[in-house]
Amino acid sequence: MLYPAPHLEIKERVAVTGVGILTSFGPGWSINAEGFRAGNPAFREVTLFDVSQQRARKAAEIDLPPDPEIPNLTKQQIKRLDRAALMLLLAAQEAWTHAGWKDVAQLPVVLGTTSGGMNSGQDYYQQAIHHPLAFRNQASRLSQYHCQRQPLELANAFGFGGPITLIANACASGSNAVGHAAELIRNGAARQVLTGGYDALSHLVFSGFDSLQALSTTVCRPFDSARDGLALGEGAAILTLESFTFAKKRGAKILAEIAGYGASTDCHHLTQPQPNGDAAFESMRLAALQAGINPGQVDYINAHGTGTMLNDSAETEAINRWAGEAAPGIKVSSTKGSIGHCLGAAGAIEAALCVMVLQEQWLPPSPATTNPAAECRFQYIRRPGTAACEYVLSNSFGFGGANASLIFRRTV
Amino acid sequence: MVVAGVGVVSPAGWGIPSFRQVLSGGIPLAASEMLRPGWPKPLRVLRVPPPQKKPEFLSHPRLRRSSPISQFFLAAGLEALGEDVSKVRDGSIKLGIVVATFSGCVNYSRRFYDETLRDPASASPLVFPETVFNAPASHLAAYLGCRAINYTLVGDPGTFLQALAMAAGWIEEKRVDACLVLGAEEMDWLTGDAFRLFSRKVCVSEGAGALYLRPGDGSGVHLKSVTDSFLFNRQTQRTVAAKNMTNALLSQVRDHEGACLWDGCQDVPSLDRAETEAWKSWTGSRFSVKKILGEGLATTSAWQCVAAVDAMAENNGAEALVSVVGCNQQAIGALFAKNSVAEPV
Numbered sequence: 001m002l003y004p005a006p007h008l009e010i011k012e013r014v015a016v017t018g019v020g021i022l023t024s025f026g027p028g029w030s031i032n033a034e035g036f037r038a039g040n041p042a043f044r045e046v047t048l049f050d051v052s053q054q055r056a057r058k059a060a061e062i063d064l065p066p067d068p069e070i071p072n073l074t075k076q077q078i079k080r081l082d083r084a085a086l087m088l089l090l091a092a093q094e095a096w097t098h099a100g101w102k103d104v105a106q107l108p109v110v111l112g113t114t115s116g117g118m119n120s121g122q123d124y125y126q127q128a129i130h131h132p133l134a135f136r137n138q139a140s141r142l143s144q145y146h147c148q149r150q151p152l153e154l155a156n157a158f159g160f161g162g163p164i165t166l167i168a169n170a171c172a173s174g175s176n177a178v179g180h181a182a183e184l185i186r187n188g189a190a191r192q193v194l195t196g197g198y199d200a201l202s203h204l205v206f207s208g209f210d211s212l213q214a215l216s217t218t219v220c221r222p223f224d225s226a227r228d229g230l231a232l233g234e235g236a237a238i239l240t241l242e243s244f245t246f247a248k249k250r251g252a253k254i255l256a257e258i259a260g261y262g263a264s265t266d267c268h269h270l271t272q273p274q275p276n277g278d279a280a281f282e283s284m285r286l287a288a289l290q291a292g293i294n295p296g297q298v299d300y301i302n303a304h305g306t307g308t309m310l311n312d313s314a315e316t317e318a319i320n321r322w323a324g325e326a327a328p329g330i331k332v333s334s335t336k337g338s339i340g341h342c343l344g345a346a347g348a349i350e351a352a353l354c355v356m357v358l359q360e361q362w363l364p365p366s367p368a369t370t371n372p373a374a375e376c377r378f379q380y381i382r383r384p385g386t387a388a389c390e391y392v393l394s395n396s397f398g399f400g401g402a403n404a405s406l407i408f409r410r411t412v
Numbered sequence: 413m414v415v416a417g418v419g420v421v422s423p424a425g426w427g428i429p430s431f432r433q434v435l436s437g438g439i440p441l442a443a444s445e446m447l448r449p450g451w452p453k454p455l456r457v458l459r460v461p462p463p464q465k466k467p468e469f470l471s472h473p474r475l476r477r478s479s480p481i482s483q484f485f486l487a488a489g490l491e492a493l494g495e496d497v498s499k500v501r502d503g504s505i506k507l508g509i510v511v512a513t514f515s516g517c518v519n520y521s522r523r524f525y526d527e528t529l530r531d532p533a534s535a536s537p538l539v540f541p542e543t544v545f546n547a548p549a550s551h552l553a554a555y556l557g558c559r560a561i562n563y564t565l566v567g568d569p570g571t572f573l574q575a576l577a578m579a580a581g582w583i584e585e586k587r588v589d590a591c592l593v594l595g596a597e598e599m600d601w602l603t604g605d606a607f608r609l610f611s612r613k614v615c616v617s618e619g620a621g622a623l624y625l626r627p628g629d630g631s632g633v634h635l636k637s638v639t640d641s642f643l644f645n646r647q648t649q650r651t652v653a654a655k656n657m658t659n660a661l662l663s664q665v666r667d668h669e670g671a672c673l674w675d676g677c678q679d680v681p682s683l684d685r686a687e688t689e690a691w692k693s694w695t696g697s698r699f700s701v702k703k704i705l706g707e708g709l710a711t712t713s714a715w716q717c718v719a720a721v722d723a724m725a726e727n728n729g730a731e732a733l734v735s736v737v738g739c740n741q742q743a744i745g746a747l748f749a750k751n752s753v754a755e756p757v
Contacts, residue, residue, distance in 0.1 A: 001660070002577035002744075003413075003638040007584055053532045072646075114544065116566070125525060128605060132450025139609045146514075147566040148741045156646045163641035164741065165574060168516075168545035168566045176563060187585060204521070207528040208540035263561045265509075267554040270474065270541045279559060399541055400550030402562065 002163065006188040014182040014258040015247040015411070018099025018240035020091035020196075021352045023339040024060035024233055028094055033356045035338060038384055039365035041219070042339055043231055049203040056215035059201055060233030060340035062087065070157050080140055082117030084200035084236075085150040087345075091196065091236035092154055099240035100252060101192070107160040108190045109151050110181040112173025112197035114344035114398075116147030116166075119202050150198065168344070170398030171304075172263075173197055174237070175347030175406055179261035181241050182406075191246045197348030198236035205343070206232055212271065214308055222305035222334035223312050223380055224369040230306040233340025237348035239355070256355045259293070259391065259409040262286025266401030272310050277318025279403040280304075280395060284322045287393065287405040296326035298407070299389040300363055301378070302350045304397045305334020306341055313375065315395065320377045333381040337368040347396035351406055354392045358410040363387045413580045413635045415748065416590070417624035418718045419491030421484040422705050423458040423617055426467075427491060428722060435719055440704050443615050448601045455604035458617040458706035460484065474554045477538055479519045481598035482548040484620035485511070488714075489552050489592050492622035496590070500556045508588035509562040510579045511549045511596070512572040514709035517542055518600040548596065560588050568738030569676065570641060571595075572713040573746045576623065577638035583627050590627075595714030596620035607707065610739075613680045617706030621714025623721065629751065633724045636747040637664045643742050653743040654690035661733050661745035671696050671731035672723065674716040678702035687737040697729070709739070720748050 021028065024042035025035035035042060043058045051057050070078055070089050081089070088111070124141040127134060143149055151164045167176045174197025181195030209215050209232060216229035247254055264286065266279035273280070288295060303315055323330050335353055342349055353364060365381045372380040394406045420427065423441050424434035434441065445454035460480070469475055469486045489509075490497060499505040521543040527535040541547060546564035553562050561582065565571050572595040579591035597603075599618040607614045625635060639660040642653035665671050675691060677684040677700045691698075701715045702708075708715065713736045720732035734746040 001637060001640055002574060003580045003635070004584075005577070005581055051532075055533075113566075122525065124606075125522065125602070126529070128602070129449065129526075129529075132448070135609065142606050142609060143740070146568075146740065148568055152643070152645050152741065155643060159647060161643045161645075161648060163574060164567065164643065165578075166566045166571075168564045169562075170544050170546055180563075183585075187581070189581075203532075204525045204528055204543075207532045207535050208524065208543065210532065211535045211537040211540050213537070265550075265553045265559050265562045267557055267559060270547060270550055270554075282559065398546070399544045400546040400564075401553065402546060402550075 008188040011186045012188060013244035014185045015242050015244045015254040016239050016256045016258065016355050017242050017247050017252045017254060018095040019255065019352045019355050020094030020098065020238040021349060022062060022087050022091045023235040023349060024062050025339060027090055033360060036335055036353055036364040037362050039338055039367045041337065041368060048201055054210045056210055056217055058231060060231065061201060062234055072157050072159060080144065081153060082120040082144040084117055084198050085153050087200060087236040088150050088198040089153060089157055091238045095238040095240050096158060101240060104160050104192060107162040108184055108193045109154060109162060110165045110177045110193060110195045111151055112167045112177035112344045112347060113147055114168060114170055114173055114199055115202060115205055117145040117149060118204060119200055121145035122203060169402035170400050171343050171346055172396040172398035172402035172404040173344040175394065175396035175404035176263060178239060178348055178351045179263060179404055179406055182258040182261055185241055185243050191243050193241045194238060195241055196238035197345040199234060199342055199344040201232060201234040216307060219368050220307040220337050221368045222307045222337050222366055223372050223376055225371050225373045227307045227309065227312060230308055230336060231340040233342040235342045235345045235349055237345060237352040239351060254411045256358045257409040257411050258406060260287035260291030260407035262405045264403045266403055271399050273314035273397060275314055277314040279401060280315055280318035280397060281322050283403040283405040287407045291407040293391055295323040298330055298391045298393050299387065300357060300392040301330060301332045302354055302394040303332050303334045304395040305336055307336060316373060316375045327377040330378045331363055331381050331387065332378045333364055333366045335364050337366045347404060350394045354394050354408045357389055357392055358408055361386055361389060413583065414626050414628040415623050415633045415635060415721045416626040417492040417494045418721050419488035419622040420715065420718050421460055421487045422619040422715060423460055425461055426463045426487055432722060435704055446601055446604060448605055455601060456615055457599055457604050458615055459599055460619050469555055472555050474551045478551055479517050479542055479598060481517055481596050482551045484596050485548040485552050485594055486555060488620035488622040489594055492592060492624040500558055506560045506589045507558045508560050508579060508582045508591040509549055509553060509558065510575040510591060511564045511594045512575040512710045513566060513596055514568060515597055515603055516545045517547055518602055519598055522600055522602050568741035569709050569713040570736045570738040570742040570744040572710050573638050573736055573744045574641060576635060576746060579625050580635055583625060591625045592622060593625060594620060594622045595710040597709045597711045611680050611683055615706040617708040619708055619711045621711055621718045623717055631751055633721045633748055634751055636749045639745045641742040641744045650686040651689055654686040654737045657743035657745050658690040661747060664747045665731055665733060667731060668696055670729060671733055672729045673698045673733045673735060674720045675700050675735045676702055676737055678707055687735060717746065724748060724750055
């Protein structure tokens with residue numbers, strides 16, 4: 001029963017036991033850890049659609065495997081999948097294997113996305129306009145377009161039932177999803193939850209950010225004093241979450257703990273953050289409150305850091321204020337200079353990155369940022385290196401003022 | 413969990429009185445025609461009529477260019493909040509917002525993509541932000557000055573009941589003092605076009621419905637329970653999921669004879685079959701909102717809840733069951749009851 005749900009007086013701790021990730025670095029933990037650790041940029045000229053009339057021409061595209069295998073789906077079914085669905089399934093497959101999950105009959109799924117199967121929707125629309133009386137394959141395109149279709153394919157592939165919750169809070173969707181999934185475990189409403197985010201590049205969305213002149217026409221340089229915009233990316237990341245009690249009982253390796261989650265709303269503008277970063281401050285405050293820590297205990301912040309003037313200045317202000325005197329000791333970077341802004345997947349990919357950081361004790365640099373803005377009172381990481389990290393925080397902010405912060409804790 | 417207010421925008425008009433009047437009349441609203449480019453015949457749809465007077469909220473800077481769905485949201489949400497709007501604005505009520513939608517901002521999405529295909533260099537930067545699923549929720553939050561947690565959920569019509577459960581959970585966990593739960597859709601020929609691929613008998617509709625939840629065990633109508641979400645996919649047929657939902661919901665009902673069922677049937681046998689079969693032994697009273705107001709997707713499930721709560725508030729029954737067998741995701745149900753009804757044993 002979804003309501004009333006169990007309500008624990010003593011909250012469960014939330015364990016991450018599996019991670020699956022797919023970005024423009026490639027598929028899987030190893031290749032992504034290597035890419036993030038080096039801070040390599042993974043952009044190229046867009047090949048998926050025509051950008052000849054756009055201001056920006058580059059994005060972080062993924063080369064999907066030509067002949068992927070997904071459990072319980074036929075080649076024909078896989079061929080019909082929207083690009084976003086395939087990304088989701090590939091990431092989920094890695095996480096599922098990583099966690100060693102088997103025979104999970106009822107499994108809540110909480111995912112974030114901004115555009116679901118938009119590429120299928122675009123194909124549907126083009127046929128509806130150019131060939132209005134031709135209906136061949138239109139039902140399939142429509143079905144693949146719906147956001148709920150991608151997690152339903154997940155349920156088909158891995159053979160589970162359970163509530164599917166799709167959070168579409170713009171670029172905070174992935175973090176909201178991971179945070180909400182963690183809440184389900186913390187409160188005792190679920191023992192295991194599959195969570196994450198996914199989004200594929202699409203012409204509509206690329207054109208949208210280009211129309212706003214939010215895309216960099218040079219190089220995406222988060223927090224650089226000369227930054228000129230973001231770069232788009234695509235991808236998916238999935239985390240398998242379990243209660244500590246259950247994970248330990250089944251002998252699972254616990255990769256990290258989700259210690260805190262905060263969410264808030266910025267009412268300033270539909271696309272621009274309040275300049276002082278009040279909502280970002282609030283989401284970080286709430287996450288730290290739940291984690292029971294103060295800012296000085298956070299070793300690293302994976303910033304939202306899109307590379308736009310407005311986001312990065314508001315986030316800088318928020319981090320400076322929130323961290324206070326501890327700010328100079330906190331290391332910060334944004335990975336969007338490497339793999340672009342993956343929108344609904346971003347928060348989940350950055351959550352996966354935080355787990356990597358805690359497991360392997362390195363920091364992801366942002367070498368494209370050559371001259372961090374003078375307002376940054378924190379240490380902006382530009383070169384690869386190791387670091388002892390106990391707590392890391394990930395920020396995600398989206399259109400519409402959706403703000404979310406997650407705090408991860410090292411487990412040994 | 414008390415339902416402290418309801419609000420609605422529907423093809424019957426703006427607000428509860430016209431909604432109540434049309435439902436009590438029991439006569440399906442007449443459809444209007446909508447041009448579908450490239451088709452010889454127009455689509456038959458149910459549109460929300462213009463408001464009798466321009467809503468005050470449209471003068472807010474955030475709403476000047478907003479799409480119909482955002483306007484429906486605001487109208488339904490503010491009606492549900494009633495006098496508590498001022499308490500939300502002055503911060504004495506920390507309000508959470510959960511929104512459910514299926515198609516979202518389809519008007520502006522179609523328009524923006526159309527502009528992109530014609531000439532991406534001139535696609536409007538004013539339109540694109542309004543295409544984002546959470547734009548309506550953002551406008552509502554901005555209008556109310558509401559800085560607490562705010563989610564937009566996307567899925568089939570059952571998602572509105574998931575949103576109700578989520579909101580009630582937030583209140584019980586004390587993340588927020590109260591919560592506004594909304595379901596809304598707007599009309600576009602694309603939506604009508606899409607439904608015709610599956611059935612030509614469906615009359616697509618638009619509007620919004622809102623429930624305002626507050627903690628409390630006093631008098632009034634309460635949200636008693638929301639069942640599990642019973643997925644239908646390759647492992648579980650729609651009919652099985654519907655039956656599982658029915659069984660789960662019935663196990664919560666105290667007095668079957670005195671309860672009213674608000675189902676999601678729409679007189680299209682091929683689409684109604686699973687739900688009809690699941691409720692075939694139901695002997696209590698029964699009402700189908702969709703038969704009057706059309707297929708409004710997430711809006712319809714919100715209307716079902718609004719109608720159920722409003723009927724009980726008007727002293728029609730002590731328990732109401734809301735049954736939603738969605739179009740491609742889940743079967744899910746909710747139980748509302750007046751507080752005089754004892755807790756299920």
